[in-house]
Amino acid sequence: MSSINSSHLSVLVNPGSTLAALLRKGKQCKAVNWKKRTTMEKQESVIDPAKVKGEIKQILEEFNKAERLDSLEKKGMVKVLQKIEVVFREIIGDDPSTEEHYGKLADEIHEKVNDLMNSPKLSPYATGAAASSSKDDFSWNQVREREDQGAFDFESALKVLDYKELRCLSFCFSFFCSFSTPVEVNKRELIHWLIGMDLIDEPLEGQQVLAKLVAEEVLCPVTNGETAQSSRLTIHPSVLANPSRRRLDPYEGMQIDRLFISSILGPLRRISLQTVDRLAAINTSAYTLNAKIFDRLFKMKKAKVVHLGSWHPDMDYVVVEDIIIKVLNELKNLKEIRFLSLQGISRLQVLPNSIYSLSKLKILDLRACQDLADLPKGIESLQQLTHLDLSQCYELHNIPKGITSLVNLTVLKGFVVDPDSDHSHTRFRKYKKRLAANCQFSELSKLGKLAKLTVRTRMANFPATHDLEGLCEMQELKKLRITWVCGTTTSQEADPSKVYTLRRFPLALQKLDLRATPEAIASRLLGLIGNRSHNQLKKLYIRGGGLWKLDLQKYCFPNVEVVRLRFLPKLHMNWYEFKPCFPKLTRLEIFRCPHLIFFPCDVNGIWEEQ
Template sequence: MSGTREPFDPFLTKLLAAAGGKASAPIEDIKNGIEKIKTALHLARKWEEGIFDGFAALTRTVDQIIQEQPSVNDDSIKSQGAPLDFLSTENGKKLLASAAEKVEEMASKVPCDFQLSPTTSSPSSVSKEIPMNEEEFQCMAEKITAPDPGLTNLNIVYDYLDPQLKRCFLYFSAFPENKVIRRRIMIYWWIGEGLVAPTSNGRTAEHVGEECFKMLIWSNLIQPIYQKHSKTAKYCKIYPWARQMLVSKAEEYPENFFTFDQQDRPTFNSMQCERACLVAKEEKDQVAVTVKSKPNELRSLFNLSAQYLSCNKDQLASLKAIAALQLGRWQYLSRHHIEFTDTKFLEALQFLKGLRYLSLQGISRIIDLPETIAGLTNLLILDLRSCHNLENVTPAVTSINSLTHLDVSECYLLDKMPQGIGSMTNLQVLKGFVVASTRSRDPCRLSELTQLTKLWKLSIRIGSEVHIGEDLSELSKIESLLSLKITWGQMKSSPMKIREPKTMKGSAPLEITELKTSSNKTMKRSPPSQITELKTSRNKTMKGSGSMKESMVLAFSLLKLEKLVLECVPDEDSMSWLKPGGFRGLKRLYIAGGKLRKLSTVTENDGWNVEILRLKFLKELKLEWVDLKMKLRQLRCAQIYECPNILYSPSGFDDKGYWVRNDEDASSSSMAGTIAPV
């Protein structure tokens, strides 16, 4: 088998290079299909080996019993019919019955379809839009049709997984069934414990984790949840019948993978295993982070359901072997927040020298991190997302050279980033970078990010009263960038009143959350995708949440960029840099919110390779869908939502504003391509 497979990989590599951006969707389908087949063949080989071993043992047993019979051992009657004569005897019939039971037992373990049912692995069959309302989302997730558990013997599939995938799967035993689990949380956890790591051929640990996640989906062990018209599952849940098997396997694992109570909830018991979970029996219960015994052996601590926590510095400092510390929120929606009675426990982080993953996501009352955090010399991932009281990122963070992921997104009180981020040469993902105003003292500038040669994912927030000007063109020097998000928004320097925009019937209401700084100044924030007009306390109107008109930015190139998200764009000049020649690899373009009136940078230029387009909450944007579709000839999926001035035929769109290319559209687009100049 290996001899016939070897020539394929070079062929696929050449095919990808030759196709470039022209056939990325089919090529991705081919790659995914091949990986799925490899998974199936791997399981099939494992099962085949087990079956052959079983039959070999059975054959030896039968042969030995037959040879021990006197009639068979007698040389005078050894012939082809002698064994058959024996099998017609009483002992022979018992032997046949025993052999039949053995064969039936092996047959019962045969998975019906090693390629697995498309019911769970096809985006089209489980394609669901992730709604904004939690109850609606949970209801949707519970209604997803799951395959008959009889179709696949989960124990057999699990037994044939390689050791890495077995361990990856066991981490899911911590979660209740039917709860939505984010892929990113699981991958970060795996990275923290060293279960997935970078490869010698340049693949990052996160990409390796994504492949493991896919393998578990294709093995029918976890149930994927797809966003509408997406082929990539970013969320999943545990099959109801798989949960019990998971708990059993986790308890059977050497030294216990997790320990569970009588309700199969993971417990905080460091005396019996290397992993522990913080679980609140009642919603408002306060849970203390206390170590009963063997703190030096605890590798992972995960906050599963505790909203109110207390933590003693000495207790935390005793966790010398801790590698993954998830104290913050893991749930999908932001309504889940965490509160500590006192944040002084953060000072003990300096003693956790082996810590690789630290999540404080959604924890309130954290204003800053202590400078002693610089002592975490092995830290890879620092997640501060949605720490709404965070006002400052200590410069000590920039001395953690090992850091690959830094997330300070949705920290709306931050008004700058510390200088020195450019020296964090291993940084791959940076979310929430704040472009500060000229009045800020010693901020980090965009030009400093050009030193980050491994950075592939970046999101930035341009504050009010910030003239970004030509600084944005510095991004062209980050040649490794694959994903970029730019949000024009407000910061704490000028408290603002937000006027709620009108929404369509059935759309999610605008959430406004009150925040307070350390000086007790109250702020209100709103989802950036829905901000259309802001007013300062002096009643000066700022469009797109930017206080002044942006300077024209010259076009620049990011040839490898695949995804671009723009939120609250104040005017068309702010997008003047976006030209097709400099973004040939761009496949996904999302624009949401703001005061954008025209989209001439797209409609007046040819040569786009965009395949997925989303336009949302653009109430002043005027254009015609037909003209837009003619320019985006590679377009296969689009969404137009709450954009009342875009002219299009509703018959081609569903109730969520989605349009999907059909064969007729593809044919007309191809004809247009032969006529229109390029």
Template sequence: MSQKAHGVFIQRFMKFEKIEKELRDAREVFPRVKNWEKIVTEEFDSIEQDLEDLLDDCQDLTKFKAKFPSILVKVEKITTVNKDIQLHSINSDNPALPKTGQSMSNAENASTDWQRLRIEESILESPFMANLQVSYDILKPQLKLCLLCFSIFPENSEIKKRPVIYWWIGEGLVTLTRDKTAEEVGEGIFQELTEKGMIKPVYKNKSPMVTSYLMHPWIRLMVVSVARKAGFFDFDDAGKPMTVCPKSHRACLVLPTERIQGAPHEQVITLFNVNQEYLHISNLGWFSKQKKLVVLQLGRWQNSDSHHIEVDDAEFLKGLEEHTQLKYLSLCGISRITELPDSIAKLTNLKILDLRACHNLEELPSTIKAMKKLTHLDVSECYLLEHMPKGLGSLSNLEVLKGFVIGNSTSKDPCQLKELAELKKLRKLNIIVGNDAVVAEDDLKQLRQFETLRVLTIRWGGVVHSTPKESARLRRAATMTMESLSMPQNLEKLDLQCFPHNVSPNWLRSSNLKNLKRLYIKGGKLGSLQYVSGEAWNVKILRLKFLKYMEMNWSVMQEAFPHMVYLEKIKCDNLKSLPCDNNGVWENDKR
């Protein structure tokens, strides 16, 4: 045999060995697959029987709703068992995989195994899923449409409430009523979906305040199936939302797409960034054609600040003026945006502008005062902003203003705090007293006139400066806020950050904040809370974080806060007498 022929023989022999090994592996997998099928089938049969009994016994819709959550509990248990089976099958039978430290890899591989077995299709075609969809079918039309928005979020992702509500407002799925703002209506939708068992609130550190939600994987499967059939979004074969949308009027930015591709029609109303971290928006022609676009969520929706987004060229912002129908624009968490073009003012229908955590943003355009329909403006965590443009007081529909920076002596005609007193609908205000802020006494006294204000946050020293001269200015500004500040009478939540003095000012007393229900104090020098016997607080939720000098014993705190149901204490060295658990939480068992 020649050397060449011998080489060919060796290659074919090795290929034969590889095929033989794959056949052996497949033969070993078959019993495991059969076992999985047996378990899943038995569990489906059990739940199907439960649901049939439930449907037979519960002619009354109220009784049906009351008993249905117990079925979901059983579903949760089955899902847990199935995950254990998946991970066990991978770790125990595949020696090529490490036994530890590979939980994420194992989960992804397990998911792949299930997809190969077409298990998801079996679930969707099962009588159980048909019965589960009953819970969707009985929803009101508004709840159905709002629920379908959850279809684009990845499985088991923690979904932040705020951007979803903004999305709903942008599309007009929720609108204001006679006695509620659109945002409050959106809050009610989340509450209803929770009560129906469609989503599950995430309670962090036992806090009664919920900002994020989860959706059970099987409910998500049902929602994706309905959204696909209804053309609410377009999905690929794996159930992931698509950028190109042949049927739907909504499109997504999803990995591994590197560039935004053109849509086949010009009727897209929503473009939502699901998981793109690097935005290459070079095809401006695609955007200019989308005359119907009302929701543009380019920024992050995730709850964590670790989800950072970069844009290759901020020039695309100039093309936004073409989208005159836009109602919600989010650039949240996008870097390399230093300014917004003056042409942003052409978005006269815009209601919500979310610029939170645009860390490179240095200035807002003066033309922003022309955006008369604006209800929400968020520039919090934009640490390079040194002042706000004059004219914000003319935005008569503004309800939420976050990140308002009190200007310095070099600012050219900045917006002053007293100008905001003209905003008769303002409910939430976040103020930053920068290191070089120039604070006028009249400004601080005007806060008392903010009759509609319910939530107020004040942060001292938020702008990035650190020279000795600027530190001295901050001390002067801090002194002014301690002496001249007056609190709005209807305030329900007060959040104080980096408090600059150790003595509690007169305005921080229960007699000046009779309607206050939530008090948060984070960081700074505050040494005590003023308490005069007989002047108890009505506060129910108290959060104290990073207060090195704070002193108060438990008996005094109980007397000062008799209505308190939740207390959180994090890194407050001198509050050791407070009976908090290992997580720094105390709850009133009698609530």
């Protein structure tokens, strides 16, 4: 990193840190015994707007020099400015009279952040992040060359799409074309939006539709140059370059108040939002959810897709103003919602009861709501729910028993198995009564359609025998991930002779992902799967933990085709010991496994059968 770049970044960080400290100090002074202070003490603690504006002016001057910085430093600058904006919003929320001084400054910082995030040096399309590394990779340079040579025929591509695929493409176009520069969207998010809009019925159908759109190159995958598999999509660059291609009936979209809004009728400027059928409202750039955004949202009585949280890598958190937490209760008036995402929203400690009144809700995304600590009773009212994502909600320690009544649930992420929520070994009656309202892992077997499950646990001997019994009753379960987090403890059923008396595993399971697995548990779990010719396991991922050896006599996985091994410092094997354990292996990925020797992997740790 050049010295010029480093000095620019430090010049930005220093006034930024000074400003943040100044604002927080003023906020604390306002909060602590304000009424008891003397007039002189109050004057000393009041923030000087002139000094604040001076610091902001210096920051923005350095911000305008950002073209000379590389991508990494730009991201650092963005993070600093985002944090300063959050402090401004907090100050204004505590003292509305400061809106006059700081409201415009906060908006100006937000706009500058957006400009920098949309600049070419932060875009993978300009930096070569999508460089080709295999036959399936996507290269932007190749696409532009084909477009210049006339090899890409947009109109011909549309002719081979059926009615459903065209409608899905229309919605995708309305979203991507509302941005002035290319943006990337995770396939999962895009599929969930299409389900919410009633354009497709299930994720598998969505994968097929997107695969067809990618095959015709109207949508393009974005890879990182290390793997041919891409989880993100964007629009073909020729569409953005040609305004006549941007509109594709029947959907149209535009951005209003930092919300993307899509409708199925004519231009939004000519119609009333209350009368539009099939509305989608997606947060595009608001790091702080304020009253203005919700005023716009609550006018959309027929909204089906509401994505208030984050959805792209540069937007890893969203702050909700304290007063807005109460406003979330008004979501109960949006009766048509099928998809709701509050992903990454902070300060949300309890899920509003109003969400339980959304009887048509199919997908509820609460991922990375790191302050979420409680799911109130009543979740059983969401009978249409098929997807529930609670992953990365680290303050959440138990799940209400009502979840077992969600008969249509097919995907459950972030289920918590905690010693505090397990009443199977609790001696005291009063604690048993209190914990009886929590859902136990074995009770998930009541979810007859459950196909994908991720679990987070602090119990070192999980899963115990009764957990495995419940797991084996999940006959539709195809994907399972278990993560053992820091601070794992052992329950009373710790005697190895009492654990794993059950000698079977879910037969329909196709993918198993084990993370930070204790050594004894990893050995026993893999032993249940190994040497079982009738199981259907195709993918085995092991990340971290104490696994140290795979013995051919004990572990043979006859149907596994893909293996991923990461962060396994204790695992000692060579290729000639490893390969017989996986006779049908077609792909192997290795990362940070220093004692796996003589493996025929490339520089990226990948081996594929030719």
